[in-house]
Amino acid sequence: MTGPTKNRIGIYPGTFDPITYGHLDLIDRALALFDHLIVAVAVNPAKVHLFTPEDRRDMILECLKLLETKDSERRLEVVIFSGLLAHLAVERGATAILRGLRAVSDFEFEFQIALTNRTLAPSVEAVFLMPNAKYTYLSSTIIKNVAQYGGDVTKLVPPIVVQRLAQRYQQAGGASSARS
Ligand code: ADP
Numbered sequence: 001m002t003g004p005t006k007n008r009i010g011i012y013p014g015t016f017d018p019i020t021y022g023h024l025d026l027i028d029r030a031l032a033l034f035d036h037l038i039v040a041v042a043v044n045p046a047k048v049h050l051f052t053p054e055d056r057r058d059m060i061l062e063c064l065k066l067l068e069t070k071d072s073e074r075r076l077e078v079v080i081f082s083g084l085l086a087h088l089a090v091e092r093g094a095t096a097i098l099r100g101l102r103a104v105s106d107f108e109f110e111f112q113i114a115l116t117n118r119t120l121a122p123s124v125e126a127v128f129l130m131p132n133a134k135y136t137y138l139s140s141t142i143i144k145n146v147a148q149y150g151g152d153v154t155k156l157v158p159p160i161v162v163q164r165l166a167q168r169y170q171q172a173g174g175a176s177s178a179r180s
Helices: 019-029 053-065 085-091 104-120 142-149 159-171
Strands: 009-014 036-042 076-081 096-100 125-129
Touching: 009 019, 009 085, 019 036, 019 053, 019 096, 019 125, 036 053, 036 085, 053 076, 053 159, 076 085, 085 104, 096 104, 104 125, 142 159
Parallel strands: 009 036, 009 096, 036 076, 096 125
Antiparallel strands: none
């Protein structure tokens, strides 16, 4: 049975401090499921971040050029948001909120958040995607730990992020302790 075609809008929220190849892998997979994907950079005053929301957004925009999916630039949007994700999802008419699951340890927290979001926005589904196995261990926190001490992260994050991390830790004299 075929119903009317619907413009499927996905929303992928996160801290992206900074974006990694794991995040990009998920974005690529999401483009196969959604017509339009909104990558939403969270502003969370309770967390200490290495990069400003604007820096995080600009790095994401630069990295999206690396995606192989046809039309990806036209189908993607990057926004900065504060407040409740469920409200943004409803406001933007999102079909689903997308999150990544790397390991079982991610599940419990994500399950809790997804059910809370469902209470706030019953029309918005939760979709979980798994990255390519080679990225399952990757997190922004690990990247920052390695980069902070001059480790090579070229296989883990796109070139613009390698550059920005090096600049940032040079400015901080290698002493920043920001985490996400
Ligand atoms: P948050 O602070 O909201 O968890 P992150 O930027 O750390 O923000 O992660 C955003 C989303 O991307 C989360 O759903 C997280 O599970 C997912 N994610 C992060 N790194 C990876 C990865 N290597 N593979 C797949 N998903 C990932």
